[in-house]
Amino acid sequence: MGLRDVFQRVSQSPTNPHAAAAPRTFDVADLYQGPVSSADEQPGTAAAPLDEKLRQAYFWIVNTAIISPHYDVEFNQAPPQSFVLGDVKSRLTLPSAQSYSSYVLLPLLTFATRRKCLFVGGPGRGKTASAILMGVLSGASVRDVRRAMQHGHPQMTVADLLGNPLPADLVSAQRIEDIRISWRSWLGMRVKIIDEYNRIPTRTQSALLTVMGDNYAEILNHIYECPDSAWFLTANDEQGGGTYQVIEALRDRIDVIVQALAFNPRFLSELLVRIEQNVRPEDAVPRQIMFTEQEVDRVQDEIHGVPLPPEVRRRLEFFASQFEFFEGAAEQFEYKTKDTARLAGVEWAGLTAQDTGRDRLKDLGCQTRNGLSVRVLMTLLVYAKALAYFRGNRIVELADVRQILPFVLRDKLVPDTDAPFFDAPGNAKYRVDRVGWLRQLFDLSCAEYDRLNLDAEDPVAALAAEFREGLDGVTRVDARARLVKIERLIAEWSKGRKLYGNLYDDLLSLKYIHQRYTNYLRWLETQ
């Protein structure tokens, strides 16, 4: 076993043991599985389920390739040990269940779901190296991955990015269709890497947006259809700084942002080994953790198949409903949104100053300048499923949503740092710490959900469930009764109750159901 082999060791299965479902069976062949693996076999890896393979890839990366001893994605199966340290009462938690490093986990989930991940952090922290590792996991050689990586620079043209028309055809072609295009090879890669994307000129960014958003490239009316792929972008500054401002649509296409945390000098010896032995982890990725295209297809299907139970979905709905509502933005009920205010281009501070008598400290919606888009919510659902799948769970748990949410919303939910919340004692840090802010935002939302006892008392959910049963067989009397029920509920809510985001969305839902019954009743009356 040479030094290269040290870098090629893959964690033994099961990497995240779960209690077996009864009745269990035992196979005597397992007698020979154990701590010693013979050279001609890697027990438990050949036919391992794909979620297990994904975990093995994770553990290989954290144990061998990327020195990231930061377990910031925490899970607990019993109350964790927690310690308060220092003058500002910093809390250190020791998780009681298998926890993960976001810097490795998020890229891996992005690889498995074929989405788009942005690495941010200062120079020399391994952003590009991590992206290259993801490329190698797709089975491509290190050389191909390196060659296919696009390096953003201020002179980068659309042709640099996508390809060129063949010069001979440009001279001789009679029709534009006759001009052949030499497409850049990276467009065909299953893992696409754009290094320092915030150094790409704006016009080239627009071409990149088409590839990222619509998965095709276009030059002179010629189209190149790209395969489904995972994207990894790097930037030294997530705020779009760098040489060029990143266009908003491009930023919006990025699904998760993960920060390269600082190197812990206690692990310097591991860097020393690499220097002394001249080994680069990306050159030593074991074959058994590489994924074929078909395997990634299967992983994607299996991830999409992980169910999200209604009780978790309801909490997510409640959370998402906090942010878009902006009472002062419009007269008509439907337009009372932050998007209306944004589109009007009115100064934000002026608008918030006119806010009504709601408790701006308690109202979670006051902490943000925007709401959540459909794209963001879909991304959140996919990553929550992917995290549950990665952990070997059969369904998504609330902890999965809680842990993944900050990485998806990091650049999507913009804090209003002038909001009273950030001035409250102990909250100033949240102006800087996006991940922490988003996590506590979700916790506060869940606490409010519990306070309102919405798991047990949710009249809108009951009315919606009744409506979803269909209108077949609903008589005129029934329809009228349901309309009255809705009207009474709204009337009750209107009695001195302040309007918050969740209530606003519930009222719009009630209006929707009311309208459907109204139309149905009208139709019944014409029969």
Place this chain on the structure above:
Amino acid sequence: MSAAVSPALVAVLRAERHQLNERFAAARVRHPDLDAEAFAKFIRGAIDPLVGAVARTRPEHVSHVAVAAYDIALELIGQKLAGRSARTPHVGAAWRRILPEVAPLVAAEPERMIAAVCNASHHLASTAGARPAAWIDLMVRLAGQVTDCATFLTLGQVAAWRSGMAHFRKSAVAAADTLPESLALAAIEAPAARWSQVRDRLIADPWYDPAAPNDASTTPRVVARAGAFRGFGGLFTEPPTAAMADGQLFVRGGSECWLLMADAFGATFHRATREEFERGRARSALPDGISVRGGTATVRGCSVGLPSAFGEVTSACASHTTLALTSPHTHAILLVALPVA
């Protein structure tokens, strides 16, 4: 070191010196506390006898065997599975006693054979209730009857079941079907008989022991006490209770739950969930015809007295072959074999 080991191994160590040193350095990266002295001792006490045995029977394979043994030994010492810091002596004992006995087979497939013997002994040593020393004895005794690796490995599986790995019962019987009849019978220490007849009885009655055949299978009898207080090397911090779900016996001691697999060859415990145990407890009524009252268990009219110190029964459950009883006075689960229908 060279003065204490055989010339065959010295020759390999000399010839492969650079490569072997590099491997040791690599192992040090993986296991920073790799004990060089323990490793050297293991070379002398375990690798050398194996290499010597191979040199006597298959000299052309000495180098291959020595290098494979060296790699695996590094892993064993690094993981503290063998050598002076080992948690149990069984892996080292299995290596020293079994492997030289099957030197021609090791010469044919060194990595596979050495890894199999080490993993199996480790598996037995780390399974509560299994008897690794008995497995080693049995394998040494039968090693001379085996002429190929596949048969040796199958024999090892059946012998593991015989040595207490009760949870392997079903698949071990299937494995024994592929062995020569005399070897299958020897592996379970059955006297000369037809394997097919022994097999049928084994399948019908988990409490049938071919080595100690009895005619009492028509009456209930106390056959085993499984489990012990943690202070005495067992699993339980308090007297357990038992429950049966889907024909499987679950026990709970304190906050921990276990699946108990037991037969005439032994009893092993496997971690279970609280849900599994509770599911069993929900269906814990004893089947018709079985009752436990006043220190006596009665099964379809036949009675068996419980041990006098057993005391009050805190839980009782039964499959079609086994009645399990617990008491507040003991950390063991009392197992009663039920008459075979």
